[in-house]
Amino acid sequence: MRFSIMQYLYCFAWIYMAWRINSGLKLRKPYGKYLFISFIVAAAISLLLFISRRTDIPLLSFELSLGYILMGVCGISVTFFVFNDIINLFNLIFKIKKFRYYSVLITLALSALCCIWSVLNTAFVLNVKEMKIKAPELSIDSLRIVHLSDIHIDKFTSKEVIKKIFAKAQFLNPDLIIITGDVIDTDINKDDKFRDYGFDFLKAPYGVFAITGNHERRRLEAYFEMCEKLGIKALKNENFFVEGIINVAGVNDNDWRKEESMKSAFSGTVEGYPVLFLSHRPETFDVAARQGRKIIQFSGHTHAGQIPPIEIARRFFMKYNYGWYAFDKTAAKTVSAGQKFKIAKHKNPQTLSAGSAMYITSGTRWWGPPMRFGNTCEIAVITLEKN
Numbered sequence: 001m002r003f004s005i006m007q008y009l010y011c012f013a014w015i016y017m018a019w020r021i022n023s024g025l026k027l028r029k030p031y032g033k034y035l036f037i038s039f040i041v042a043a044a045i046s047l048l049l050f051i052s053r054r055t056d057i058p059l060l061s062f063e064l065s066l067g068y069i070l071m072g073v074c075g076i077s078v079t080f081f082v083f084n085d086i087i088n089l090f091n092l093i094f095k096i097k098k099f100r101y102y103s104v105l106i107t108l109a110l111s112a113l114c115c116i117w118s119v120l121n122t123a124f125v126l127n128v129k130e131m132k133i134k135a136p137e138l139s140i141d142s143l144r145i146v147h148l149s150d151i152h153i154d155k156f157t158s159k160e161v162i163k164k165i166f167a168k169a170q171f172l173n174p175d176l177i178i179i180t181g182d183v184i185d186t187d188i189n190k191d192d193k194f195r196d197y198g199f200d201f202l203k204a205p206y207g208v209f210a211i212t213g214n215h216e217r218r219r220l221e222a223y224f225e226m227c228e229k230l231g232i233k234a235l236k237n238e239n240f241f242v243e244g245i246i247n248v249a250g251v252n253d254n255d256w257r258k259e260e261s262m263k264s265a266f267s268g269t270v271e272g273y274p275v276l277f278l279s280h281r282p283e284t285f286d287v288a289a290r291q292g293r294k295i296i297q298f299s300g301h302t303h304a305g306q307i308p309p310i311e312i313a314r315r316f317f318m319k320y321n322y323g324w325y326a327f328d329k330t331a332a333k334t335v336s337a338g339q340k341f342k343i344a345k346h347k348n349p350q351t352l353s354a355g356s357a358m359y360i361t362s363g364t365r366w367w368g369p370p371m372r373f374g375n376t377c378e379i380a381v382i383t384l385e386k387n
Contacts, residue, residue: 007047010071013078014043020081024104046070065156065370069119072307072369076118077111079308118307118371126165126364127378128172131324133296133357134335135274135384139245145276146174146204147380149300150363152215153197154185163198165364169379176206176242179232180300180361181213181253181280189222192229199230206242208232211250213280213301215367220254235278237264246384249295250278251288259287266291274384282320282360286346289327289356296335296384297358304362304375311374319344322375325358332357 018039022032049067084107091099135143146169153162169177188194202208210232216223227234235250242248247269255261256279266288269275275295277288282299289295304322305311314321324341326332332341334355341357361380366372 010047010074011040011043013074014039017074017078017081020085021104021108024100026101042070042074046074068369069371072118072371073111073115075307075309075369076114076371076373079312080107080111080114082309083107114373115371118373121372121376122366122370125372125376126168127376128168128381129378130381130383131339131359132383132385133339135296135386137272137274138384138386139273141386143206143246143384144173144175145382145384146172146177147180147298147359147361147382148177148364149180149280149298149361150182150213150303150367151179151365152182152185152367153188157197159196159198163201165379166198166201170201170203172379172381174204174381176246176248177202177204177208178248178276178278178298179208179210180278180298181211182215182300182363182367183210183213184219184223184226185215185367187219187222189219189226189229194226194230199226202230202232206245207240209240209248209250209278210234211278211280212253214253217254235265237261239265239267239269239275241270241273245273247273247275248278249275251284253280256281256284262287262291266293269293282325282358285320285325285344285356285358294355295357297356298382299358299360300363302360302362303366304360306366306375307369307371307373315374320358320360322360322362325360327356331355 015036018036021027022035027035046067049064049071084103088100088103148169151162151165188197208231210227211234212220212223224234233240235248237251237255239247239249249265249269251261251265262284265277266275275293277295277297279288279297279299280301282302284299285297288297302314302321305314324339325344326335326341327344327346329343331354332343335357359380359382362375362378364379365377
């Protein structure tokens with residue numbers, strides 16, 4: 001039902017933009033009609049992608065990339081047109097002549113520039129974000145962690161691009177690598193195809209740990225088998241004690257709502273050592289912090305909104321979006337080493353383990369439209385420091 005509603009809203013967005021352009025620029029006949037037809041065709045093309053993404057038909061496969069880009073163009077442009085309409089409401093007071101005409105032209109220009117930038121952003125920008133966090137329980141002076149997430153390898157993903165990402169991650173000299181889900185959108189385990197993407201680059205002295213995301217749900221066996229072949233420890237509602245240094249716990253994405261799965265993930269963690277908790281979804285922070293251990297959670301999934309209007313909605317109206325979070329200012333000060341924390345509200349803060357923190361990455365790549373606006377793809381590098 002939700003999917004159908006989104007389809008209707010998406011088609012409405014294209015029609016809304018055509019209407020605003022037509023009325024704002026006062027297009028003559030038959031150009032207004034041509035505009036509506038072209039925007040309806042654009043909506044139809046991008047809706048076809050939901051068929052083509054699960055087929056191997058060459059024509060539809062080409063349409064997939066075009067459809068996703070059109071989806072991104074629609075999202076960014078409709079956001080600008082909504083803001084334009086809000087601004088035009090003020091002109092009902094000031095009554096500036098031809099204000100709507102010129103505001104529509106400016107809106108079209110800004111939308112085009114932002115769409116172009118958002119494509120270039122994903123194509124050429126991969127931010128390496130270096131951060132430090134306090135971990136007094138750490139038995140060594142420091143531990144350097146590279147955090148990857150939301151790589152979203154599908155059947156059209158360039159192998160060379162993924163190789164460069166993994167090589168860059170390895171160049172950062174990690175002591176530990178963590179991968180918080182949504183690695184694959186298609187089965188690349190068959191015939192060991194994953195080796196063509198450079199997964200063998202991912203090596204670290206204290207290991208590579210991974211969990212599932214929502215995009216692995218339909219291919220769990222393939223994902224776990226791939227991890228096993230690569231020597232990556234896939235955590236399935238369990239934890240692992242790393243060489244007398246740190247506990248690494250993780251939960252399966254399809255079990256994140258189950259209290260018993262969360263308890264299983266933390267069961268047997270060694271006292272007196274830090275606990276890293278890997279969960280694809282940030283929402284698990286509310287439950288994980290109730291398990292009796294101070295944790296540092298790492299998550300992905302949100303993509304930091306990726307493009308408007310989702311980016312705006314997540315940034316201003318969602319509890320968890322991107323960056324560092326803690327449940328109170330005292331906890332934030334306890335673990336902060338120069339990082340800015342957002343304070344997450346909780347109904348029963350007395351049930352939480354004091355000092356717990358969470359980092360949500362914007363993701364190593366993207367999903368759907370190869371576009372980002374207001375955020376970047378990133379490789380997060382977190383150094384835990386004893387002092």
